[in-house]
Amino acid sequence: MRIFYGVQGTGNGHITRARVMAKELHAAGIDVTFQFTGRPADKYFDMEVFNGYQSRTGLTFHTEKGQVSYLKTALDAKPITFVKDIKSLDLSGYDLVISDFEPVTAWAAKSQKIPVLGIGHQYAFNHKIPREGSDPIANQVMKYFAPADKGVGLHWHHFGQPILPPIIDTPETPKNIIKNKIIVYLPFEDPHEVIRLLSPFNNFDFHLYSPEPVPSTFGHISCNPLSRDGFQKDLYDCAGIISNAGFELASESLQMGKKILAKPLHAQMEQISNAAALQQLGYGHIMHDMSSSIIEHWLHDNRAVQITYPNIAKVLVHWIQDGMPEMNTEFIEAIWNKVNVLRMEH
Template structure:
């Protein structure tokens, strides 16, 4: 089977999920072409797993100081180029089209009357899950940004809905965790503001990753350039993470039993809803602004949650091999039976 797989590349979470899917799809013998949109071609990194891939401009969201601006997003979009990308994408040679919330692929398939399988967290919003921060614009963006005929929604909990657990790597649980080591990834914030915010907490060691290089004069704050391998090493042995409320990093952190503090992007319904879900489930803490008092309380709170998720990429690939039968409540309940939740202390 030949598959065309479109991935939203604005954030790293979609790409992380696609890496896991790529390994399972290739292992099963599928012929897959990946396309990424949402950032310049030279801003992608650690992409070797995709065996050659293509890049188009697509659409991306404008953010500034931790907030999405829909007005600037609309003004900076290039509709002519977007339509040209859709028109130039020939999907006739492919048996299946998959979109991880990637609009060029989704709309090109719709134009060519090809069925689209949507795989990703955003497709869970078609079901009754925790929602917050919604407005008419956000609701329309979620519905029409990358429409799919069949949507496989992913979330940390089923909430009584026919959705699946996250698609993440499933490494062994860390045996050696550094109790005072904290991983910080706030890519939509000014990194120098983040460094200044963290400087009073000298009893902790912060590893701050950001898209653009930052500088720290404090020995307990180490600033690092984004690197998949380096980030994973620091995530593996840290005690907790401070991040925006993206889905994939929180999923990996739960799998590894890290305590979580998230700051959702303002005016971004998905991230605000993610923060609400973490709060409802008792899986993490939230702050809606860079708040040193909240950070201090969280740093001294040893409670964390370890959630063991199965290899969902393998489950989906097997489902594809089985001919894509109805993913009903019975199917999803069987998957969730293997999920285990354990309360731990760091």
């Protein structure tokens, strides 16, 4: 079986999910070619698992000061390059095309009349799940950005809908938690402003990860470049994370029992909805703007949620090998019955 798998490279959540899928696809002996779009080719890191992936320009969202700018997104788009990428992508010889919200692959499959399977968090928005911050542009983006003939949506809870738990790959539960160790991943915020807000809380050690790390003059705040291995080591024994409201990092944090403070991107419907879901489910705290008072309150709240999710990547690979039959209620319920939610205090 040969699969062409397109992955949205803006941010790191889609890539993190693809790493888990790649391991299971390779373990099943499936021949898979990965393509990544949405960031410059030299900005990808820790990509060995993808065995010689392809990279194209694609489309990405422009952010500025913690907010999506649709105007700059449109101005930065390269429509001629995008169309050329679609036309130059030859998908003949592949048995299945998968898109994790990656537009070049999705539109190339559509133009070549090849059925495309969408796997990712965005496809959960085809169902009745918590949805906030919606507007006509956001609705059109969700519908047409990376269209799929069949979509498998992922979320932290089923909300009574035919969606699956997250695809995550996390180590075993850490035995020792460093109670004052906090991971900070706010790539869309000004790192100088983040450091300024965190500086008064010198009873905590903050490990800041940033696409462009800046020097910190504070002993309790360290700034690190993006690194999958480094980030995972720090995430393993920390007490909590302060991050934007991306889906994949929150999923990993929930599985590892970390407390969460999420700051959604303004004007980004998916992140605003994720924050609403975290709050509704009682899985995390949110702040819509950077706030020292909210950060202080959260730092001294020791409550956390740990959720044990099954290996959804392996489930999906077996499902694909079985010919992708309809996911009926019995199939969905059997998976969610394996999910265990534990509320605890560090």
